[in-house]
Amino acid sequence: MRNNNEKLFEEAKYYIPGGVNSPVRAFRSVGALPVFIRKAKGAHLFGEDGRMYIDYISSWGPMILGHSCDVVNKAVEQHLHDGISYGLPCRAEVDLAREIVEAYPGIDEVRMVNSGTEATMSAIRVARGCTKRDKIIKFEGCYHGHSDGLLVSSGSGALTFGVPTSPGVPADIVKNTLVARYNDLEHVKQIMEANKGQIACVIVEPVCGNMGVVRPRAGFLQGLRELCTKEGALLIFDEVITGFRVSYHGAAGLFGVVPDMACFGKIIGGGFPVGAYGGRRDIMECVSPNGPVYQAGTLSGNPLAMRAGLAMLDYLKNNPAVYDVIEEKAAYLENGMQKVLDELKLPFTLVREHSLMTLFFCQRTPYSYNDVKEADTKLYGKYFRGMLARGVMLAPSQFEAMFVSCALTKNDMDVTLEAFREVMEELAS
Numbered sequence: 001m002r003n004n005n006e007k008l009f010e011e012a013k014y015y016i017p018g019g020v021n022s023p024v025r026a027f028r029s030v031g032a033l034p035v036f037i038r039k040a041k042g043a044h045l046f047g048e049d050g051r052m053y054i055d056y057i058s059s060w061g062p063m064i065l066g067h068s069c070d071v072v073n074k075a076v077e078q079h080l081h082d083g084i085s086y087g088l089p090c091r092a093e094v095d096l097a098r099e100i101v102e103a104y105p106g107i108d109e110v111r112m113v114n115s116g117t118e119a120t121m122s123a124i125r126v127a128r129g130c131t132k133r134d135k136i137i138k139f140e141g142c143y144h145g146h147s148d149g150l151l152v153s154s155g156s157g158a159l160t161f162g163v164p165t166s167p168g169v170p171a172d173i174v175k176n177t178l179v180a181r182y183n184d185l186e187h188v189k190q191i192m193e194a195n196k197g198q199i200a201c202v203i204v205e206p207v208c209g210n211m212g213v214v215r216p217r218a219g220f221l222q223g224l225r226e227l228c229t230k231e232g233a234l235l236i237f238d239e240v241i242t243g244f245r246v247s248y249h250g251a252a253g254l255f256g257v258v259p260d261m262a263c264f265g266k267i268i269g270g271g272f273p274v275g276a277y278g279g280r281r282d283i284m285e286c287v288s289p290n291g292p293v294y295q296a297g298t299l300s301g302n303p304l305a306m307r308a309g310l311a312m313l314d315y316l317k318n319n320p321a322v323y324d325v326i327e328e329k330a331a332y333l334e335n336g337m338q339k340v341l342d343e344l345k346l347p348f349t350l351v352r353e354h355s356l357m358t359l360f361f362c363q364r365t366p367y368s369y370n371d372v373k374e375a376d377t378k379l380y381g382k383y384f385r386g387m388l389a390r391g392v393m394l395a396p397s398q399f400e401a402m403f404v405s406c407a408l409t410k411n412d413m414d415v416t417l418e419a420f421r422e423v424m425e426e427l428a429s
Ligand SMILES: *Cc1c(COP(=O)(O)O)cnc(C)c1O
Pocket: 114, 115, 116, 117, 118, 120, 143, 144, 145, 146, 205, 209, 210, 238, 239, 240, 241, 265, 266, 275
């Protein structure tokens, strides 16, 4: 007998490409079937398969307080009947913009959009429009959403211009996207020297979450800051994951490096589809209607989404201890997992930055895309399936992060660590 989940997946595949609305949800790289979620509460997911899972995906970031949290629910309930979209400005947009500007170093104005993809795409357009330069530098392994110009990886050998990573992206569109190695300042410097006066911006995940968690080496972000300033290029931090997560002031606050522009998403919508990009006033003055750079959105600044995001950020601002609580929980998990690895003499590598963590199935701590490629993805698949069978929902890919939420109880974490021990014993034998 097939369960409800499998039936639903069959039907989904008939109407939706691959049965999912974002490819990672298909669980293909870990050799499993997707779990359709019926509902979620706190750190728990309830699947159409009738099972409960301890959640370490956290909707890929927004659910830092856990699912269906009272803070956000109340705000949505309170404003649900005030109208869901106006297509005209409203107070909540101003309130959320102020909250972001006050929290984030170096940002004077923000524009709301509907996703992280839109945020980075728009920020780059503004950077180009305002510097009147066309080329941009991104880093291999960093993900900034799925807009054409950013779906690139480095070409072979000495080539620094990107090659499209997806059919449908013309090579002509990505010819202005130069790809550098993460944590390699010398490489960035070389690219800048070879393209003097032509680089509009450097966009970077200040802590990388999209090739698994890869931390910036000491001095990397500061070095980028100095190179950009010297070259007249804008430094853009993509804080779609890290914003309001690694600290209330983002990675910029954590590392003490102030970018020219920043992109947000995930947490700032409290679970609703929200993104935002911001920057210094002189830069943001280039944006229409003040300036010539066009960018718009029918549902941008959606009143209900703004209320949800505002409730989330207000809570994080007024309860700064949340960040310590999450740090403690993440450290508890990390230490417990490391203990198991040590006891079983398994040479896998845990990398953690606050609530973001990845267990890499390779021996050395990775600092670049080349490094993470050494990881054994087959083994990760086994690990994932072992944990899933024991009711623990991890990221369905070696190259994603585990998101620790403050809704996890000690019991949740102990159950997780027990499952971890069993799965690792299996892998060791
Ligand atoms: C998720 C993510 C994006 C894209 O956001 P979407 O809302 O999925 O479009 C961009 N940058 C980073 C760093 C992300 O993690």
